[in-house]
Amino acid sequence: KAGVTQTPRYLIKTRGQQVTLSCSPISGHRSVSWYQQTPGQGLQFLFEYFSETQRNKGNFPGRFSGRQFSNSRSEMNVSTLELGDSALYLCASSPVSGGANEQYFGPGTRLTVT
Amino acid sequence: KNQVEQSPQSLIILEGKNCTLQCNYTVSPFSNLRWYKQDTGRGPVSLTIMTFSENTKSNGRYTATLDADTKQSSLHITASQLSDSASYICVVSAYTNAGKSTFGDGTTLTVKP
Numbered sequence: 316k317a318g319v320t321q322t323p324r325y326l327i328k329t330r331g332q333q334v335t336l337s338c339s340p341i342s343g344h345r346s347v348s349w350y351q352q353t354p355g356q357g358l359q360f361l362f363e364y365f366s367e368t369q370r371n372k373g374n375f376p377g378r379f380s381g382r383q384f385s386n387s388r389s390e391m392n393v394s395t396l397e398l399g400d401s402a403l404y405l406c407a408s409s410p411v412s413g414g415a416n417e418q419y420f421g422p423g424t425r426l427t428v429t
Numbered sequence: 430k431n432q433v434e435q436s437p438q439s440l441i442i443l444e445g446k447n448c449t450l451q452c453n454y455t456v457s458p459f460s461n462l463r464w465y466k467q468d469t470g471r472g473p474v475s476l477t478i479m480t481f482s483e484n485t486k487s488n489g490r491y492t493a494t495l496d497a498d499t500k501q502s503s504l505h506i507t508a509s510q511l512s513d514s515a516s517y518i519c520v521v522s523a524y525t526n527a528g529k530s531t532f533g534d535g536t537t538l539t540v541k542p
Contacts, residue, residue, distance in 0.1 A: 319472070356534070357518070357532045357533060357534040357535060358473075358518070358532045360529070360530070360532075371529055403470065405472050405473070407472075416522075417463070417475060417478055418475075418530075419475070420465075420472030420473045420474070421472050422471055422472050423470070423471065423472050425470065
């Protein structure tokens with residue numbers, strides 16, 4: 316099976332712009348979770364989608380949003396970018412909902428905000 | 430509050446040596462504990478996953494142990510290789526709170542020739 320794929324791998328945006336990141340889970344996986352990782356910080360949970368519904372949400376401002384399509388692919392959107400949004404954004408897929416199950420991570424999208 | 434603490438924060442060892450990384454948690458009720466390896470700029474890759482009834486699990490040169498009574502886990506790396514240089518992340522999940530996972534901040538391991 317192909318692994319989790321994320322596009323684009325690298326992105327440079329200017330403060331105030333918006334960005335959309337994409338994640339394609341492993342075939343058959345219906346859960347997609349998004350994480351933010353900044354230098355020196357652990358993974359911070361953004362949200363989880365399962366069967367096109369948001370199941371869990373972390374403590375991030377409303378500028379961070381996401382959605383999931385019927386084929387389980389997911390997108391994450393960040394509006395009004397701030398310098399502090401520069402980070403590695405990871406998505407992880409799982410067969411079932413809930414972070415207690417084994418998660419398979421993608422390679423990440425490196426976002427740089429200037 | 431659910432917490433996962435890893436130690437040491439960073440570690441430097443010589444190639445061929447063994448090392449042990451620690452993970453202490455307060456997550457309750459416990460569901461499972463996972464160790465991930467994350468190379469710089471890449472996504473984490475699963476090494477082991479242990480449930481309450483398992484106290485040891487191996488994956489090649491990686492051996493994880495779990496003491497559910499003391500809420501401690503360790504990851505032992507045997508005969509280290511340069512490719513073991515990475516961040517090692519401990520993740521603990523609970524049965525409640527929709528099984529939300531709590532991530533440790535990771536231990537950065539550097540293996541030198």
